[in-house]
Amino acid sequence: MKSAINLIICLFLGLCLVQAVSAADYDVEKIEITPSTGDIVAGDAVTVHAIIQVSKEDDPFPTDDSLELTTELSEPRWEYYYTIGTVDQQPQPVKNSMRAILPGWELSYPNDVTVDVMLTGKAPQRSSTEEADVFKVQQLDDDRDPIKNSEYVKTITIVNTEDKTTAIQVRETELGALRTAIDNKAAEGVDTSKAEAKYDEAEAAINSARTSSYTTAQTQLEKAGTLINEAETLLGEAEATMAIADAQERIDEVEGMITYFKDNRSMGRDARVVAIETQLDNAQTLLTLAKDKQTSKDYTQASVQAANAEEKASVALDDANALKEEIGEGLSFNPSGISTYLIIGAVLIVLVVGGIVLYRRHTKWDELG
Numbered sequence: 001m002k003s004a005i006n007l008i009i010c011l012f013l014g015l016c017l018v019q020a021v022s023a024a025d026y027d028v029e030k031i032e033i034t035p036s037t038g039d040i041v042a043g044d045a046v047t048v049h050a051i052i053q054v055s056k057e058d059d060p061f062p063t064d065d066s067l068e069l070t071t072e073l074s075e076p077r078w079e080y081y082y083t084i085g086t087v088d089q090q091p092q093p094v095k096n097s098m099r100a101i102l103p104g105w106e107l108s109y110p111n112d113v114t115v116d117v118m119l120t121g122k123a124p125q126r127s128s129t130e131e132a133d134v135f136k137v138q139q140l141d142d143d144r145d146p147i148k149n150s151e152y153v154k155t156i157t158i159v160n161t162e163d164k165t166t167a168i169q170v171r172e173t174e175l176g177a178l179r180t181a182i183d184n185k186a187a188e189g190v191d192t193s194k195a196e197a198k199y200d201e202a203e204a205a206i207n208s209a210r211t212s213s214y215t216t217a218q219t220q221l222e223k224a225g226t227l228i229n230e231a232e233t234l235l236g237e238a239e240a241t242m243a244i245a246d247a248q249e250r251i252d253e254v255e256g257m258i259t260y261f262k263d264n265r266s267m268g269r270d271a272r273v274v275a276i277e278t279q280l281d282n283a284q285t286l287l288t289l290a291k292d293k294q295t296s297k298d299y300t301q302a303s304v305q306a307a308n309a310e311e312k313a314s315v316a317l318d319d320a321n322a323l324k325e326e327i328g329e330g331l332s333f334n335p336s337g338i339s340t341y342l343i344i345g346a347v348l349i350v351l352v353v354g355g356i357v358l359y360r361r362h363t364k365w366d367e368l369g
Contacts, residue, residue, distance in 0.1 A: 028152050033156060039213045040157065048120075052114065055113035060109060064104055065140060070100075078100045128163055136152070168209055205224040243306035276319050
């Protein structure tokens with residue numbers, strides 16, 4: 001059952017295709033448009049040469065139908081003549097209009113019939129770069145209505161030179177903004193070498209667009225836009241990398257100070273050292289967040305969080321340096337530390353014992369007179 005349904009569908013599609021192909025009783029065997037390369041701007045001379053086969057020996061063109069030739073060229077001039085079999089007929093009257101009708105009774109013969117068409121005109125005015133139907137053929141029925149699927153169209157692109165100029169100016173503005181951003185970041189110490197390379201490529205693409213055809217210029221300007229975007233991304237990445245490195249360096253300094261207080265000065269329980277450790281923890285949390293943002297390619301937030309981390313670490317480092325200056329390079333006399341009380345007690349004991357010994361010796365000397 002399934003295979004039968006598939007067969008029916010295939011037959012239906014095949015019929016549709018046959019209908020679409022056979023809707024037109026003509027074939028455009030050859031078409032040449034001059035100029036074939038380069039930009040075509042309004043006012044340029046355009047020539048179209050086409051050969052249309054309208055009848056075959058066993059399939060003549062319908063007598064009641066007709067062929068309609070149209071163009072959007074300005075100042076059009078149509079010249080055409082028929083070839084019946086191998087015999088060239090007299091050229092048909094020149095038509096100076098945007099539309100020419102070839103009646104079916106002129107085309108319907110029981111042998112091969114071709115129409116050799118020469119169209120000249122000028123590229124029409126356009127407010128912006130866009131396509132124009134330079135040559136269009138359509139079969140009409142006996143009521144002069146277009147027959148479905150019988151249309152043949154050839155287009156050309158009419159270039160508005162202002163569009164190209166404007167597009168180049170847009171890219172130049174973007175490139176200038178990139179130049180400023182690169183210079184500013186370089187002054188801050190950011191490694192801008194990768195962004196600089198993309199800048200050079202984008203600049204070369206824009207320069208190429210200035211002397212290229214409109215189509216080639218479009219490609220070059222699209223390439224330049226992509227390169228500028230890539231440069232901006234690389235610049236953001238480099239900035240985030242530097243910000244993270246700066247924050248890490250500051251955090252390492254604070255960790256070194258805390259190690260000093262704990263190992264060298266036995267101040268691990270000192271409230272001031274604990275406060276500095278808390279500030280360090282906050283900075284490390286922000287740095288971890290910055291690294292996560294960098295991994296996800298959110299370079300803007302990575303730079304922001306890294307800057308926040310460095311700020312927190314800098315405050316902690318300032319407090320650590322102030323504490324180190326306060327306690328000096330000798331022993332710490334922080335009254336909140338237990339070790340400090342023990343040291344003070346030991347010193348007092350030594351002083352008391354020494355005083356007693358000195359007193360006794362002094363008294364003994366007095367007794368001996």
